[in-house]
Amino acid sequence: MKIANTHVVSFHYKLTDDEGTTLDSSEGRDPLTYLHGTGSIIPGLEAELEGREAGDRFTARIEPKDAYGEPDPNLVQEVPLSMLSAIENLAVGMQLQSQSQSGHVQVLTVAELRDESAILDANHALAGVALTFDVAVEGVREATEEEIAHGHAH
Secondary structure (H helix, E strand, O other): OEOOOOEEEEEEEEEEOOOOOEEEEOOOOOOEEEEOOOOOOOHHHHHHHOOOEOOOEEEEEEOHHHOOOOOOHHHEEEEEHHHHOOOOOOOOOOEEEEEOOOOOEEEEEEEEEOOOEEEEEOOOOOOOOOEEEEEEEEEEEEOOHHHHHHOOOO
């Protein structure tokens, strides 16, 4: 069965950057399983999986525009340290969570600490990074009506 919309797909992967550094891998874990066509994985990888079948192995390089996008300077903000005073041992690289009034949770990375302020970056950590996936498709099946209604694999 070829991968198409409303199919549940399971695959193992190794994710590396252009320097060959491993950023993530499913090695030693269950394969990643998702409902194809729902935007559950980055668009470039979903497009590369389209039409493949169980047993296929391939390598795909995904440009930032088809992965996590380019860094958006509007997602970087300077805040007074007084707003972060409840956080112990605040340090560059620390990730914080912020919740909007609508309940949306946003991850912020401390990009820089200054005398009176901190620079917080809400861009995805992989924004601007070209990604290379080594993929092994493990399984493809029709989604159930419930999976389609819920928009994800069960």
